[in-house]
Amino acid sequence: MSSDIRLTPTSYIVLGMLRAAGESTPYDLKRGVAASLGNFWSLQHAQLYSEPERLAAAGYVTERREEGGRRRKHYEITDMGRRALAEWLKETTDELPELRDRALLKIFFGADPAALAPRQLEAHRAKLEEYEQIVELGGEHLPKGVRITLDAGIASETEWVKFWSRLAG
Amino acid sequence: MSSDIRLTPTSYIVLGMLRAAGESTPYDLKRGVAASLGNFWSLQHAQLYSEPERLAAAGYVTERREEGGRRRKHYEITDMGRRALAEWLKETTDELPELRDRALLKIFFGADPAALAPRQLEAHRAKLEEYEQIVELGGEHLPKGVRITLDAGIASETEWVKFWSRLAG
DNA sequence: GATAGACCGTCCATAATAGACGATCCTTCT
């Protein structure tokens, strides 16, 4: 409680997941993130262990530790956490997304696009298909926000598939 | 020379910029990056001061320091640096781009899309226009790789403009 | 030759990355 920490996007991810899923262990968070938001916000699983601790120390979440076995930690969002999350959700932003594309980086410096294209095309196609699968099996009853990000993913991957197809020739 | 360091994407950015532009100071690099590759590979200007030092210690670049005034450091790529860069450029990758989109993150957790859309739309539109400007004034004689990444940027921003337009309603 | 504003370099505390490592748990087979 009460050391004041800086809340980063990582913090809000933890808070958001906890609000949506209820009490969770870091591993739960990890799986949840990987299956969804990890697609447009990359992060490291180790952070889902350290960040909740930080949040617990500052009072945004509570921590409960199993006695036996794996001694897993279970976290739950507090009212303070809910308030912080709600406030953050209300703020708009004009920041553009950050992108880090290794393949583009190589092309920029003169790598052969036709050499890079096949594997990139394949990877983007696979991702696109993954998204479409999710929509097919029950995209109707996804929460609205989730559905929108999924649509964004589909639109964006579709575009990348086109882009790399052109380069593959 | 000869401490062996791990070469990160940041390293290759420094090497690539030095190969393309010849001897440069970190500030030169900073400006060069901001104007081009910064659009699809975000990085911090402080890194363009620390990374060349690291590379110099390992022999990938040479360092020359001004005597008077600002005592700027000038860096130049070595043969060893060129070899490392060339090798990296030859490797293909199936890694997908990393994305970090704060606005999408908020939507995912339930923020109001219509509230977020206007500023995002505006920002993406501005970026798109910036790219198109570059093409207009002399996109013909840009290096091929640079031109391709520019095309990628245009395609991608066009898509985002559409996406946020839909949400703005 | 003063001054304002742009240009430039460095530093620091904190956060994030990458990935190894080791423990625990579950299933299946004998």
Next chain:
DNA sequence: AGAAGGATCGTCTATTATGGACGGTCTATC
């Protein structure tokens, strides 16, 4: 029941990266 092997899960460490403050230097202008 017990062993074996694979999936699940948690932690740690060294290295990089982030964000931003701070302070110095240069240049144009009056």
